[in-house]
Amino acid sequence: xxxxxxxxxxxxxxxxxxxxxxxxxxxxxxxxxxxxxxxxxxxxxxxxxxxxxxxxxxxxxxxxxxxxxxxxxxxxxxxxxxxxxxxxxxxxxxxxxxxxxxxxxxxxxxxxxxxxxxxxxxxxxxxxxxxxxxxxxxxxxxxxxxxxxxxxxxxxxxxxxxxxxxxxxxxxxxxxxxxxxxxxxxxxxxxxxxxxxxxxxxxxxxxxxxxxxxxxxxxxxxxxxxxxxxxxxxxxxxxxxxxxxxxxxxxxxxxxxxxxxxxxxxxxxxxxxxxxxxxxxxxxxxxxxxxxxxxxxxxxxxxxxxxxxxxxxxxxxxxxx
Amino acid sequence: xxxxxxxxxxxxxxxxxxxxxxxxxxxxxxxxxxxxxxxxxxxxxxxxxxxxxxxxxxxxxxxxxxxxxxxxxxxxxxxxxxxxxxxxxxxxxxxxxxxxxxxxxxxxxxxxxxxxxxxxxxxxxxxxxxxxxxxxxxxxxxxxx
Numbered sequence: 065x066x067x068x069x070x071x072x073x074x075x076x077x078x079x080x081x082x083x084x085x086x087x088x089x090x091x092x093x094x095x096x097x098x099x100x101x102x103x104x105x106x107x108x109x110x111x112x113x114x115x116x117x118x119x120x121x122x123x124x125x126x127x128x129x130x131x132x133x134x135x136x137x138x139x140x141x142x143x144x145x146x147x148x149x150x151x152x153x154x155x156x157x158x159x160x161x162x163x164x165x166x167x168x169x170x171x172x173x174x175x176x177x178x179x180x181x182x183x184x185x186x187x188x189x190x191x192x193x194x195x196x197x198x199x200x201x202x203x204x205x206x207x208x209x210x211x212x213x214x215x216x217x218x219x220x221x222x223x224x225x226x227x228x229x230x231x232x233x234x235x236x237x238x239x240x241x242x243x244x245x246x247x248x249x250x251x252x253x254x255x256x257x258x259x260x261x262x263x264x265x266x267x268x269x270x271x272x273x274x275x276x277x278x279x280x281x282x283x284x285x286x287x288x289x290x291x292x293x294x295x296x297x298x299x300x301x302x303x304x305x306x307x308x309x310x311x312x313x314x315x316x317x318x319x320x321x322x323x324x325x326x327x328x329x330x331x332x333x334x335x336x337x338x339x340x341x342x343x344x345x346x347x348x349x350x351x352x353x354x355x356x357x358x359x360x361x362x363x364x365x366x367x368x369x370x371x372x373x374x375x376x377x378x379x380x381x382x383x384x385x
Numbered sequence: 386x387x388x389x390x391x392x393x394x395x396x397x398x399x400x401x402x403x404x405x406x407x408x409x410x411x412x413x414x415x416x417x418x419x420x421x422x423x424x425x426x427x428x429x430x431x432x433x434x435x436x437x438x439x440x441x442x443x444x445x446x447x448x449x450x451x452x453x454x455x456x457x458x459x460x461x462x463x464x465x466x467x468x469x470x471x472x473x474x475x476x477x478x479x480x481x482x483x484x485x486x487x488x489x490x491x492x493x494x495x496x497x498x499x500x501x502x503x504x505x506x507x508x509x510x511x512x513x514x515x516x517x518x519x520x521x522x523x524x525x526x527x528x529x530x
Contacts, residue, residue, distance in 0.1 A: 188471035198477030203497040251495035300519040308514035
């Protein structure tokens with residue numbers, strides 16, 4: 065209890081600080097999933113540890129102690145957590161609840177918006193493809209949250225649509241368009257939007273993981289790039305398609321006016337092209353084992369801390385009777 | 386019709402890669418959308434490159450027409466195809482309005498290219514040059530646009 069309750073915080077601190085170097089240990093597809101998994105577990109343990117710390121203070125409130133049937137004096141005497149730490153934990157939990165609620169509302173609204181877009185674009189779909197007559201250079205994967213009700217919208221279950229503007233189609237050659245299609249298809253099949261959502265919620269629950277969503281976002285793009293390069297069996301072609309699309313997008317008149325929503329900012333596309341021009345990335349098994357062991361250790365500490373708090377309150381209950 | 390395997394609804398490109406019918410339909414549709422005018426099957430075939438059999442392209446165009454995704458008109462002895470603009474579909478302006486609403490739309494939509502900064506253009510041009518140098522077939526783009 066004296067130490068292990070703080071282990072999840074240390075873990076979150078390390079993960080939050082090391083998310084960049086960690087992301088380069090595995091191929092992007094695996095790295096995104098490993099980091100999201102680690103982030104969700106770490107954020108969960110962090111909230112649990114804060115709850116334990118806070119509960120030692122809340123349990124000393126006379127009214128709650130009377131309902132619970134334990135002795136406040138015994139609890140005060142045996143409690144290894146200083147009141148200042150305990151109340152700080154309570155305050156932080158309250159603040160995090162607000163943050164998490166705000167984040168959940170924003171994400172839900174984004175999902176609803178994209179669902180509206182999918183519903184309104186569906187009538188124009190041929191299979192999975194939706195072409196929008198627009199000179200802006202844009203292409204994106206539009207996940208299906210529900211089976212679209214369009215006339216011709218017969219897609220495979222659990223996937224969605226590939227939306228592409230005529231501006232994008234005109235900017236690329238036929239082989240380069242195949243890269244775009246394969247890239248967006250990878251997003252749909254990987255259910256990438258759910259992975260990013262999990263990373264965003266983990267970061268909302270634990271501010272130490274602020275950099276996690278941006279990194280995961282970039283990794284998901286890289287993973288789709290690698291998938292596309294494999295699909296067309298030509299890394300150079302994949303790099304060319306991305307560079308040409310990026311160039312066309314930066315020169316197009318109908319360029320989106322909104323800010324840098326990706327967090328990675330301006331260098332993301334150039335970094336992706338550069339990565340495609342290099343040798344394919346490789347994964348390190350040993351690093352995965354290391355992260356796995358670290359997570360198991362954190363989980364054990366969280367469970368142990370929970371048991372310690374339970375014993376503390378049992379002690380205070382017996383002392384009263 | 387046998388060589389391209391078009392009867393079974395799939396094609397094989399020059400690298401021996403089998404691709405499902407849906408993907409080929411996407412590529413044919415993309416060529417039609419990228420063109421300013423209606424195209425005859427020979428033009429679509431030429432734009433897609435030597436990988437696909439002419440018969441495959443012809444079959445896909447017929448299938449797209451049967452589905453109502455493209456319309457065609459007679460040009461001499463052939464049909465010229467153009468994509469159908471769906472009246473119920475969203476216009477570009479409506480789509481942009483929906484996309485621009487809220488800054489966190491990337492939470493759901495995965496875009497091919499995100500917003501770019503001013504200095505990216507030069508770097509991208511340089512990278513494109515390197516990419517083209519690496520795969521020689523990229524220098525001579527098929528004349529489709």
